[in-house]
Amino acid sequence: MIAARTIPEARAALRELPRPLGLVPTMGALHAGHLSLVQAAKADCTSVAASVFVNPTQFGRGEDFDMYPRDEARDLRLLEEAGVAVVFMPTADQMYPEGFATSVHVGGRLTESFEGASRPSHFDGVAVIVTKLLGVVAPDVLYLGEKDAQQLAIVRRFVRDLDLPVEVTGVPTLREPDGLAMSSRNVYLTPEQRAVAPDLYRALLAGAAAGGAPGAAAKDVVVAATSALLLPDGPLDSDAVDEALAGPRFELDYLAVVDEDTFVPEGALGPRSRLVAAARLGSTRLIDTISVAVPAGDDCTDSPSANVPSSTSVPSSTNASPSSSAYPAKDATA
């Protein structure tokens, strides 16, 4: 494996690789989720490149840029073991030299709502760094995790809008045995918070289960998930309430059913419906998502003409909630 620190080094190394070439961009602090992106790239492509860059422009003021976990030696070892041919790990000076003045912006609701509302300018940072990485690496396929569903939708949008010559592939979320979506930020959790953290995914599963009921609407999904996340299990007696109040509790940032391409909130469930959620445990913010798509024909509020599925990317089986035997489970949407 070649580790390139500069753009010319990276281009020289990448030129030699047999095509097609897949790119897995990361901010380091690698976990099995990242390695599953490499595996997906290896399955499709002859060569795989990765990048490791903690991109300052996608962190807001007061966010965790300085404390973001970094372990370069470990990252390099894991990428080499995973079969990556070239890893690009530039300095910030390489990526944002003096005089840098260009921004790439996706306008409208897709960037302003949900993560964009909580993290102003975050997606501008994502857009510019992904555009740059595509310029340096020139891959045939770009692999991104489905966990960051809004990021995936935004990257798909500007790749299409700017005619960037790359295919974008979303890779299902990898989870810990108890269901918690893998994330480099999980290391921030205290043991008590870590014990509670899987409740977020359990809430999404409850939402997806509600969405699988005949005639369910998006509201039913949201109510089921929100209740599962915020209300204590079991009878609402005083002991249960006391116990719930004593431990770490989620503060909900958002929980909504959206069209997964546009992130417009949906009233009726459709073939691109996705339940997205962000919640805080103390100072750590967790996000997770699950497909709650139903084939167009299953949406009883649609007109008869909607029986033709409007998307082939969502298999009709995805309206089933993942079975509990699927831990470590992947998001049901391939």
Added chain:
Amino acid sequence: MIAARTIPEARAALRELPRPLGLVPTMGALHAGHLSLVQAAKADCTSVAASVFVNPTQFGRGEDFDMYPRDEARDLRLLEEAGVAVVFMPTADQMYPEGFATSVHVGGRLTESFEGASRPSHFDGVAVIVTKLLGVVAPDVLYLGEKDAQQLAIVRRFVRDLDLPVEVTGVPTLREPDGLAMSSRNVYLTPEQRAVAPDLYRALLAGAAAGGAPGAAAKDVVVAATSALLLPDGPLDSDAVDEALAGPRFELDYLAVVDEDTFVPEGALGPRSRLVAAARLGSTRLIDTISVAVPAGDDCTDSPSANVPSSTSVPSSTNASPSSSAYPAKDATA
């Protein structure tokens, strides 16, 4: 020559071309200046592609998008005769489909001053369409005219900032026998305006001549050029004034000496000094430019350490004003 109307058609045709590949982007209404870009591309590259697209997003409200000259059959013939292998001529729907939401913006003075001040959002339109054309065509070298000097500086800026894998080459301005810079918009001029139009370049030549004097400052260049443009030739008697007032007269938009990379106005002449001007004849706006660079060592206000030229792209001979025998003259900067 293949004329591709859609992005997939263009990509399929371009894939077959031997490399390196040069791209000449145009808005059609071709003249000898465009064809000189094709010739420059042929001199460097094995294959040449061109695009013809009157990009709506770079026209402001009240600008000439609707009346911009179009003659597709003639453009195709000229490009084929010039040796272009593939011409990409998409519809606006192809380039800006429903849901299009992405902008590419170069921030700061480079886009906000001069042309940017006169034409708000113009350069955002340029940035997005050039990024898209580079994405579709994936050329090795992009050819742009030096006449649009600010556009050239902006494209160089975002190509570098976004690490777009293309070299940008500026091509000297081609001029009519009387010195008027070739432009598709020259057809808007009335015969009377056309007779006066070469005064703009004559004014730039006067500015460059003043800049060639020992110890000249940027102010000397600006004063010489402005006087040449706005004051009548010969003695200021009442006949001369009457004659000047009777015919078409230039209204000056701007005339300044700037660093040609940053478009920051300069006080002292340096190795990247460029005189830029925009002026109106009736409703037609003309722009033109000339290098007024002096080698770093000739700038008596510079410190001794500035004797090392900071740019190799400006040959030391460019501080000579073009000789009158150079008509049809090229801008002195190669």
